Amino acid sequence: PCLVTIHINLFVSPVVSETGASLEFVVPKDLADGFVNNKRECYKFRFNSVFDQATKQEDIFENIAKPVADSVLAGYNGTIFAYGQTGSGKTFTITGGPERYDDRGIIPRSLSYLFERLSQDSRMVSTIHISYLEIYNETGYDLLDSRDETSRLEDLPKVKIVEDPDQNITLKNLSVQQAANEEEALNLLFLGDTNRVIAETPVNQASTRSHCIFTVHVCRREPGSVTLRRSKLHLVDLAGSDRASKTGLDGQLLTEAKYINLSLHFLEQVIIALSERNRSHIPYRNSMLTLVLKDSLGGNCMTTMIANMAVDKGNIDESISTCRFAQRVALIKNEATLNEELDPALLIARLKSEVVSLKEELAIVTGVQRSDQLTAEEIHKYVTTNINLCFFIFFAKFKNY
Numbered sequence: 369p370c371l372v373t374i375h376i377n378l379f380v381s382p383v384v385s386e387t388g389a390s391l392e393f394v395v396p397k398d399l400a401d402g403f404v405n406n407k408r409e410c411y412k413f414r415f416n417s418v419f420d421q422a423t424k425q426e427d428i429f430e431n432i433a434k435p436v437a438d439s440v441l442a443g444y445n446g447t448i449f450a451y452g453q454t455g456s457g458k459t460f461t462i463t464g465g466p467e468r469y470d471d472r473g474i475i476p477r478s479l480s481y482l483f484e485r486l487s488q489d490s491r492m493v494s495t496i497h498i499s500y501l502e503i504y505n506e507t508g509y510d511l512l513d514s515r516d517e518t519s520r521l522e523d524l525p526k527v528k529i530v531e532d533p534d535q536n537i538t539l540k541n542l543s544v545q546q547a548a549n550e551e552e553a554l555n556l557l558f559l560g561d562t563n564r565v566i567a568e569t570p571v572n573q574a575s576t577r578s579h580c581i582f583t584v585h586v587c588r589r590e591p592g593s594v595t596l597r598r599s600k601l602h603l604v605d606l607a608g609s610d611r612a613s614k615t616g617l618d619g620q621l622l623t624e625a626k627y628i629n630l631s632l633h634f635l636e637q638v639i640i641a642l643s644e645r646n647r648s649h650i651p652y653r654n655s656m657l658t659l660v661l662k663d664s665l666g667g668n669c670m671t672t673m674i675a676n677m678a679v680d681k682g683n684i685d686e687s688i689s690t691c692r693f694a695q696r697v698a699l700i701k702n703e704a705t706l707n708e709e710l711d712p713a714l715l716i717a718r719l720k721s722e723v724v725s726l727k728e729e730l731a732i733v734t735g736v737q738r739s740d741q742l743t744a745e746e747i748h749k750y751v752t753t754n755i756n757l758c759f760f761i762f763f764a765k766f767k768n769y
């Protein structure tokens with residue numbers, strides 16, 4: 369199945385027309401000059417769905433996040449990422465607005481939904497863990513650090529990527545904390561968001577210029593079963609995609625803009641490579657973002673991209689560039705598979721209890737009670753076999769000489 373879906377979330381009243389799930393930008397000749405392309409006036413893009421500024425957060429959750437959360441409960445990985453220029457509503461969509469309860473975004477609604485569904489399903493034993501990572505200028509920071517000393521981003525624990533020989537990625541120093549219920553999970557979200565805000569200064573609005581990845585790790589098993597089902601839900605608030613060339617920045621801001629542009633460029637490169645069927649090499653290693661999302665973009669994952677746009681006249685070129693990026697993402701076809709694995713400790717316990725009951729059955733049938741000690745006959749058989757084997761090896765070596 370095609371698992372990459374693109375949804376457009378419009379914030380500011382559009383100067384574009386929406387027809388079903390497509391968007392049409394009509395750029396007047398005078399505006400086109402110096403902005404986009406003064407030859408072409410009409411740009412049309414098709415998407416899985418288009419939401420205008422009147423759409424409620426609840427509708428966004430029902431249409432976009434709920435199907436992904438359902439697949440996570442079924443044991444598949446899921447990713448939802450919000451892409452778009454600064455101020456287009458990415459944080460509002462992913463986390464929500466601070467003022468009204470109805471403005472809760474995808475993260476709190478997904479947590480609430482996951483805990484509700486897990487509590488209804490008494491056939492499975494489930495646990496939820498949370499991690500929250502911020503990537504700023506190619507360095508990862510653990511947002512779930514609960515020490516009170518954080519006043520700058522640099523005070524947070526730095527997260528390092530470690531790759532094992534099988535090219536599996538682990539994130540060293542990123543805490544993964546258990547949440548027993550919705551309230552505990554929301555407290556972790558709050559802790560992470562507080563660290564995000566504290567680490568900012570008016571000069572350094574890091575959250576605007578960093579990528580934030582909130583991950584819900586779900587582990588499920590039937591009572592007594594040795595099979596574990598592990599899945600992850602990544603909810604990603606990307607840095608603003610504004611093009612550095614246009615923003616007229618210098619100094620630290622320019623450095624940040626370059627990092628963002630570069631990491632989004634590498635994200636695009638990975639996406640393009642994934643959409644080409646015969647490509648054997650996917651350039652995940654170029655940036656921390658693509659390495660962290662390695663199993664969540666093209667691999668074993670249901671990926672949904674939300675392209676946020678502030679579609680007013682001044683932003684028309686950024687909006688068209690966002691649409692173009694979204695169209696390229698739509699070309700990826702993922703094959704998601706169920707993440708099942710055996711728990712070795714449980715497997716050994718099960719095999720041991722099977723041995724005990726088989727011994728009991730055997731004792732009933734043969735009338736002989738087995739113990740863990742070998743019988744004299746078994747010891748004799750074992751010793752004779754070994755002597756014969758040594759003799760055979762000696763003979764074979766002797767023949768070689």
Ligand SMILES: Nc1ncnc2c1ncn2[C@@H]1O[C@H](COP(=O)(O)OP(=O)(O)OP(=O)(O)O)[C@@H](O)[C@H]1O
Nearest residue numbers: 379453454455456457458459460465575576607608
């Ligand atoms: N659909 C919406 N309804 C009401 N307010 C919104 C909506 N979308 C965004 N806003 C408001 O617009 C402002 C900018 O939105 P937001 O911070 O989510 O943008 P952003 O894309 O995350 O920006 P940045 O890249 O700087 O992080 C915020 O004050 C937010 O509350």
